[in-house]
Amino acid sequence: MVLKAFFPTCCASADSGLLVGRWVPEQSSAVVLAVVHFPFIPIQVKELLAQVQQASRVGVAVLGTWCHRRQESEESLGHFLEGLSAIFSHEPWLQLCRERGSKFWSFKATHRQVPASPGAPGQDQVMLIFYDQRKVLLSQLHPPAALPDHQAGDATASAGGLAAVFDTVARSEVLFRSDQFDEGPVRLSHWQSEGVEASILVELAKQASGPICLLLACLLSLISAASTSRVFKLWPLSFIWSKLSTCEQLRHRLGQLTLIFSTQKAENPAQLMRKANMLVSVFLDVALGLALLSWLHGKDRIGQLADALVPVADHVAEELQHLLQWLMGAPAGLKMNRALDQVLGRFFLYHIHLWINIIALLTFHIYCFYVYGARLYCMKICGLSSLWRLFRGKKWNVLRQRVDSCSYDLDQLFIGTLLFTILVFLLPTTALYYLVFTLLRLLVVTVQGLIHLLVDLVNSLPLYSLGLRLCRPYRLAAGVKFRVLEHEAGRPLRLLMQINPLPYSRVVHTYRLPSCGCHPKHSWGSLCRKLFFGELIYPWRQRGDKQD
Amino acid sequence: MEVEQSFSDICGGRLALQRRYYSPSCREFCVSCPRLSLRSLTAVTCTVWLAAYGLFTLCENSMILSAAIFITLLGLLGYLHFVKIDQETLLIIDSLGIQMTSSYASGKESTTFIEMGKVKDLVINEAIYMSAKPRLDCLIEVYRSCQEILAHQKATSASP
Numbered sequence: 001m002v003l004k005a006f007f008p009t010c011c012a013s014a015d016s017g018l019l020v021g022r023w024v025p026e027q028s029s030a031v032v033l034a035v036v037h038f039p040f041i042p043i044q045v046k047e048l049l050a051q052v053q054q055a056s057r058v059g060v061a062v063l064g065t066w067c068h069r070r071q072e073s074e075e076s077l078g079h080f081l082e083g084l085s086a087i088f089s090h091e092p093w094l095q096l097c098r099e100r101g102s103k104f105w106s107f108k109a110t111h112r113q114v115p116a117s118p119g120a121p122g123q124d125q126v127m128l129i130f131y132d133q134r135k136v137l138l139s140q141l142h143p144p145a146a147l148p149d150h151q152a153g154d155a156t157a158s159a160g161g162l163a164a165v166f167d168t169v170a171r172s173e174v175l176f177r178s179d180q181f182d183e184g185p186v187r188l189s190h191w192q193s194e195g196v197e198a199s200i201l202v203e204l205a206k207q208a209s210g211p212i213c214l215l216l217a218c219l220l221s222l223i224s225a226a227s228t229s230r231v232f233k234l235w236p237l238s239f240i241w242s243k244l245s246t247c248e249q250l251r252h253r254l255g256q257l258t259l260i261f262s263t264q265k266a267e268n269p270a271q272l273m274r275k276a277n278m279l280v281s282v283f284l285d286v287a288l289g290l291a292l293l294s295w296l297h298g299k300d301r302i303g304q305l306a307d308a309l310v311p312v313a314d315h316v317a318e319e320l321q322h323l324l325q326w327l328m329g330a331p332a333g334l335k336m337n338r339a340l341d342q343v344l345g346r347f348f349l350y351h352i353h354l355w356i357n358i359i360a361l362l363t364f365h366i367y368c369f370y371v372y373g374a375r376l377y378c379m380k381i382c383g384l385s386s387l388w389r390l391f392r393g394k395k396w397n398v399l400r401q402r403v404d405s406c407s408y409d410l411d412q413l414f415i416g417t418l419l420f421t422i423l424v425f426l427l428p429t430t431a432l433y434y435l436v437f438t439l440l441r442l443l444v445v446t447v448q449g450l451i452h453l454l455v456d457l458v459n460s461l462p463l464y465s466l467g468l469r470l471c472r473p474y475r476l477a478a479g480v481k482f483r484v485l486e487h488e489a490g491r492p493l494r495l496l497m498q499i500n501p502l503p504y505s506r507v508v509h510t511y512r513l514p515s516c517g518c519h520p521k522h523s524w525g526s527l528c529r530k531l532f533f534g535e536l537i538y539p540w541r542q543r544g545d546k547q548d
Numbered sequence: 549m550e551v552e553q554s555f556s557d558i559c560g561g562r563l564a565l566q567r568r569y570y571s572p573s574c575r576e577f578c579v580s581c582p583r584l585s586l587r588s589l590t591a592v593t594c595t596v597w598l599a600a601y602g603l604f605t606l607c608e609n610s611m612i613l614s615a616a617i618f619i620t621l622l623g624l625l626g627y628l629h630f631v632k633i634d635q636e637t638l639l640i641i642d643s644l645g646i647q648m649t650s651s652y653a654s655g656k657e658s659t660t661f662i663e664m665g666k667v668k669d670l671v672i673n674e675a676i677y678m679s680a681k682p683r684l685d686c687l688i689e690v691y692r693s694c695q696e697i698l699a700h701q702k703a704t705s706a707s708p
Contacts (some may be wrong), residue, residue, distance in 0.1 A: 002573050002643045028643070161663060481659040482639065482647055484570055493571050500659055
């Protein structure tokens with residue numbers, strides 16, 4: 001297999017020294033983590049590597065030598081470097097060399113066990129892959145490769161070669177903690193050697209978050225204990241509690257806040273992302289709410305809205321009256337049964353007259369009309385179906401839950417047939433009222449549904465992850481991509497490995513928060529069936545309610 | 549080492565296939581599509597604007613004209629960014645994997661990298677799914693070269 005060396009771009013301009021990293025035999029690849037500079041004492045280097053290996057459980061070792069020459073005449077350095085292979089034995093021993101100012105590198109890998117045969121594979125069998133150490137350290141691969149247990153000293157890289165590279169760099173953070181200003185015995189070069197990255201604000205926030213989390217967790221547990229007390233379980237309050245969407249939303253947010261401020265640390269990156277997403281979602285919710293409130297309060301907009309609401313309620317009532325007048329006449333040219341028509345029409349008109357002054361029940365009369373129309377229609381359909389069975393000489397067997405034949409008496413048949421014909425001829429009138437009010441009700445339900453969708457969207461959209469993808473795309477990686485750098489015949493192949501960020505659709509799909517769960521429970525087929533038979537539709541049953 | 553050959557796609561347009569041979573273990577194949585022709589762009593724009601002007605004479609609402617300009621601009625940007633492929637590249641690296649890049653006319657590049665461990669074999673599937681739509685002779689060239697590399701890789705990985 002081709003021997004691959006993953007070399008950090010930050011070390012490309014470092015001085016000569018030793019290459020330190022991890023060798024992955026299954027992929028035949030060497031992941032270089034840092035360069036140890038002269039002068040050094042071999043014992044101290046070995047001690048440092050043993051410490052790092054113990055702390056991070058990554059098999060860090062000296063892999064070879066790195067030579068950054070100023071001019072051709074530094075042959076002595078070359079001989080000295082070759083002598084080092086006797087002190088730090090590693091199989092295979094890598095020798096990377098670069099002339100200062102030149103773009104082309106030389107790369108040799110010598111195997112001690114295999115003697116160098118005359119037809120030894122030359123530069124074709126090695127490959128140099130550059131990677132940005134900081135980005136690879138901070139990024140997370142999606143889907144996360146399930147690497148085997150960390151108890152094993154050196155986790156096997158059986159899960160995809162590139163996931164092993166990411167994992168090695170991520171776990172070797174211990175190695176990157178010292179920079180060039182530290183007075184340690186060994187001088188290293190890596191991405192943080194110019195100075196360890198840190199921020200005062202982040203450190204302060206970390207120190208303060210402990211006690212703040214504790215305080216808020218206690219407060220939240222008090223609130224949730226109060227809300228689950230016996231008082232709220234009594235009938236009127238529990239009914240209102242479960243019906244109002246505000247209360248549902250509050251409960252949802254309370255649960256989220258409890259999770260965010262719990263004193264347990266997040267176990268894996270996915271949980272951390274979820275906490276961050278919830279926090280941003282809560283902030284956005286509060287910010288939008290405050291913005292809306294301030295907008296409403298300015299220039300007496302609430303008063304204006306309230307003033308506008310009364311004429312709208314009147315307008316709705318007026319339109320309903322017109323509609324009923326139209327139904328009582330000859331709607332769409334249909335001939336209705338006059339008497340029944342008048343009765344139904346007057347009944348509904350009376351209700352409008354009762355409610356015309358109540359602003360808050362803007363659409364409540366539509367709902368009531370729908371219920372009355374539906375119940376009437378349903379009774380009619382039931383009567384019709386059972387009389388139709390009588391017409392054919394059959395009966396519904398409740399015990400066996402099926403239709404059985406039955407022999408009726410003559411007078412039973414006579415009355416049954418009469419009633420059947422009456423109901424059939426009155427059907428168009430009732431059906432028309434039912435149709436009109438069902439359509440109105442469906443319109444109201446659609447508007448309610450859109451509002452629910454909007455709330456759901458605000459609740460479940462992972463804003464923190466989307467923001468991260470926008471501003472720091474290397475943090476969420478779908479994979480890697482390679483670019484072939486300038487190539488000269490006879491020199492090893494050089495590739496640049498960059499991070500391929502996750503597409504936005506996958507970010508939303510992976511990190512979306514669980515929503516309230518109030519989705520319509522019916523399929524289109526069952527909805528049509530219910531509409532036809534006049535059964536009442538309740539599209540948004542909360543979880544845990546009994547079905548009607 | 550670069551070799552360029554010219555083929556044609558299923559619609560009859562000209563395609564250029566570039567083969568770059570970096571080393572025995574790394575090859576790149578680049579299929580370039582014909583560019584957006586000025587003629588078709590002018591034709592589409594004129595049609596849309598004539599239709600909008602026709603509607604305007606019917607409705608006397610100047611919003612229609614602004615909307616037509618807006619739609620044309622957005623449509624062109626969307627087409628360049630999401631639909632019009634400039635070139636498609638297949639980079640095959642021995643013992644690392646296979647990388648496919650599509651670069652669009654607006655400069656956007658979308659890359660997929662498949663690790664060698666996950667590649668069992670290379671087959672020619674329907675070219676309808678490939679956005680550049682080359683003909684079979686072009687695909688056969690690419691196929692033959694890729695199989696050479698895969699065979700070479702299997703031989704070297706079998707030996708210790």
